[in-house]
Amino acid sequence: MMIEENPGPGSGEGTAEPAPTLRERKKRETRQRISDEATMLFVARGFDQVTVAEIAKAAQVSTMTVFNHFPRKEDLYLDRIPEVVELVTAAVRDRAADESPLAALRALLLGLLDQGHPLAAVSDGYPHFWRIVLDSPALRARAREGVEEVELALGDAMYASDPAGDRPDPRFAAALTVAAYRAVYVATAGRLLAGDRAADVADDHRSRVNEAFDALERALYGTTA
Structure with a gap:
């Protein structure tokens, strides 16, 4: 669950990280979209009342894609x-x-x-x-x-x-x-x-x-x- 938008500290000062590839960016965007949709559903209805299939539908991905990014349903909320x-x-x-x-x-x-x-x-x-x-x-x-x-x-x-x-x-x-x-x-x-x-x-x-x-x-x- 994303509570804030603040970035975390880097692992080392002045260390330049290589720019992510297009594939990596798309993967991150998909993961974030799934997490955001899951959070909205959990907030609206409660964690136990929402299914992974409903989250997948809201994020416009397959259930398998959800599990590829988040091994368990609980990890959709405790994603940090x-x-x-x-x-x-x-x-x-x-x-x-x-x-x-x-x-x-x-x-x-x-x-x-x-x-x-x-x-x-x-x-x-x-x-x-x-x-x-x-x-x-x-x-x-x-x-x-x-x-x-x-x-x-x-x-x-x-x-x-x-x-x-x-x-x-x-x-x-x-x-x-x-x-x-x-x-x-x-x-x-x-x-x-x-x-x-x-x-x-x-x-x-x-x-x-x-x-x-x-x-x-x-x-x-x-x-x-």
Whole structure:
């Protein structure tokens, strides 16, 4: 689901990416059209009341095309899980030589907040998004799976960045990091669902991110950043 139009941060400053081919552009456009049509149907009728066949018809594609872009119906709504995985792994993989994985992840999360990126979850549009998730057992289950996917990918990235094992156990570090940020994220979502405005929540969210990473630094390295 596309809540905002803000682009995500690049994987490296000053890195020029090759322009997408016509085939790649058409593929992206088709994926976006499917996602947009699915979102409108889910908002209007609820996730569980909409079929993939109805989404395909609205997007003017075949059901097979929908599944080629989105392996499961739940991925039509929670379509940013792969982006989360890429962002956190890139932050660890592409960090400076003298920067710890936790410092890179802290910078990423604070940067997303500064940009108003959808993945920061500090937006007045998010309560509606999460109410749809909360109303669907299938979406809640997929969201939990998404958290597990992020944790696994982050553990892999942390291990790959330090195979000699000079830092804390990467799986343990990844699990603690994901759990800590999940606690921050849930607290922020709870305030927004309760009616607080994003502008009034942003500073508290920033403070909670910093407090969480200070605690992680102490737990994993015995220091604070």
